[in-house]
Amino acid sequence: MSLLARLDRLPLSRPHYVLLLIGGLGYTFDGMDSAVVAFLLPSAQDAWSLSDGQLGFIGSATPFGFLFGATVAGLLGDRIGRKKVMMYALAFYAVFSVVAAFAPSYEVFLVARVLAGAGAGAESAIIAPFLSEFVPADRRGWFIGALAGFFSFGFVMAALIGRFVVPTFDDGWRIAQVITALPILMLLWWRRSLPESPRYLLHQGRTAEAEAVVADLERRVERATGAPLPPVPETAVAPSAAPSETARKVNLLTALRFLWSPAMAKRTGVIWLVWFVITFSYYGFFSWIPTLLVNRGITVTKSFEFSIIIYLAQIPGYFSAAWLSERLDRKNTIALYLAGSAVSAFWLSQMDSPVSITVAGAVLSFFLNGTYAGVYSYTPEVFPTWIRATGTGLSSAFGRVGSILAPTIIGFSAASLGFAGVFGLTTAVLVAGVVCVIVFGLATAGQSLEELTEPPVQEATR
Numbered sequence: 001m002s003l004l005a006r007l008d009r010l011p012l013s014r015p016h017y018v019l020l021l022i023g024g025l026g027y028t029f030d031g032m033d034s035a036v037v038a039f040l041l042p043s044a045q046d047a048w049s050l051s052d053g054q055l056g057f058i059g060s061a062t063p064f065g066f067l068f069g070a071t072v073a074g075l076l077g078d079r080i081g082r083k084k085v086m087m088y089a090l091a092f093y094a095v096f097s098v099v100a101a102f103a104p105s106y107e108v109f110l111v112a113r114v115l116a117g118a119g120a121g122a123e124s125a126i127i128a129p130f131l132s133e134f135v136p137a138d139r140r141g142w143f144i145g146a147l148a149g150f151f152s153f154g155f156v157m158a159a160l161i162g163r164f165v166v167p168t169f170d171d172g173w174r175i176a177q178v179i180t181a182l183p184i185l186m187l188l189w190w191r192r193s194l195p196e197s198p199r200y201l202l203h204q205g206r207t208a209e210a211e212a213v214v215a216d217l218e219r220r221v222e223r224a225t226g227a228p229l230p231p232v233p234e235t236a237v238a239p240s241a242a243p244s245e246t247a248r249k250v251n252l253l254t255a256l257r258f259l260w261s262p263a264m265a266k267r268t269g270v271i272w273l274v275w276f277v278i279t280f281s282y283y284g285f286f287s288w289i290p291t292l293l294v295n296r297g298i299t300v301t302k303s304f305e306f307s308i309i310i311y312l313a314q315i316p317g318y319f320s321a322a323w324l325s326e327r328l329d330r331k332n333t334i335a336l337y338l339a340g341s342a343v344s345a346f347w348l349s350q351m352d353s354p355v356s357i358t359v360a361g362a363v364l365s366f367f368l369n370g371t372y373a374g375v376y377s378y379t380p381e382v383f384p385t386w387i388r389a390t391g392t393g394l395s396s397a398f399g400r401v402g403s404i405l406a407p408t409i410i411g412f413s414a415a416s417l418g419f420a421g422v423f424g425l426t427t428a429v430l431v432a433g434v435v436c437v438i439v440f441g442l443a444t445a446g447q448s449l450e451e452l453t454e455p456p457v458q459e460a461t462r
Helices: 003-008 014-048 052-080 082-101 106-132 137-164 172-180 182-193 198-203 207-225 245-249 252-259 265-295 300-312 314-328 330-349 354-381 385-440 449-460
Strands: none
Touching (some): 003 198, 003 207, 014 082, 014 106, 014 137, 014 182, 014 207, 052 082, 052 106, 052 252, 052 385, 082 172, 106 354, 106 385, 137 172, 137 300, 137 354, 172 182, 198 207, 198 385, 252 385, 265 330, 265 385, 300 314, 300 354, 314 330, 330 354, 354 385, 354 449, 385 449
């Protein structure tokens, strides 16, 4: 009887929702840390008399840290385990958020923001592949999409902190960073509550530990549902319980060689491009919208209030896409929301009043974040278990290149092309993503992770 068949036939119930909450709270604080930086910049500028160039470095610090954190987390997640990386990454992020809060100088603050971003990026990259390995195939898209939806709560909280904490207190910008460090309190809960992924354990040859995890989850699901467990179906695809050479030796070089092998290159190319497109568009938009609002004649305080409205639109964006991903498939959901983003970006380029910009911006926010829900669900599904964390981490890291480049490219575009040019450029990037996903994307809904990944593994390792 396959352990993974036993795992995949379990109905979603309270034990799964506890995992969703634990992972989701991590994403909430990741999102809050990423978004709060925009609200800290004016205070940091006043505190240390910073130039625009120095402010730009602060703005790029978190995504720069994300890039390295996501890369390292993926590699470590496939070598030492998903759970350890997720816990250590959270602690690392929280510690350096506190260091940034009490930084005595610009240089210390900048380094601390990079390191905090590395911790947040590591945690962000590991949560989705880790939890996707617990969820039955017929609900995996919804579950991981809803998990990613917790990012939206973090962005809304960051906007509220920026509006009500930062301007209210003399050191409000420092207090804001202490608030973002609170997830350190979750560590004890996580250490006690989270099992290691049974898929990871099987691929490491730790069959007894995997059996214990699955048996414990079966008991908790049966207790939560109050009904007998469904029968175990026969499975056509099952991974070997013995540790493979590739699993033991995964590093950046072997990972890249495998991911860009003939059997995997199309999958890798599609997912990397989609990550770049959505992250470029997202960070380009959210890093510039307060400035664009101010340039349209409204006050900084009012621009923060409009930003809250735009951030709130993220919530239905994420959760609607999570719902649709099981019905339309992940690739079609991503294409639909990317197309909606492209139309919204073009619409935004034609607006010239603060209210119309805010409405169009909220619609764009809805579709951009819905795309993220699909991407977070889709990414772990296209990579085999032994390299799932690495593949997800490298995809996320490549996307962060877009987040680093976007503010600079859009800044130059705003200077030369104007407001319409900024979002005309965004529209073109998004359309490229739509075409790529529709033409080359892989359908994944309703299939087990092994059905999706075992054949490419065998072909690529012959």
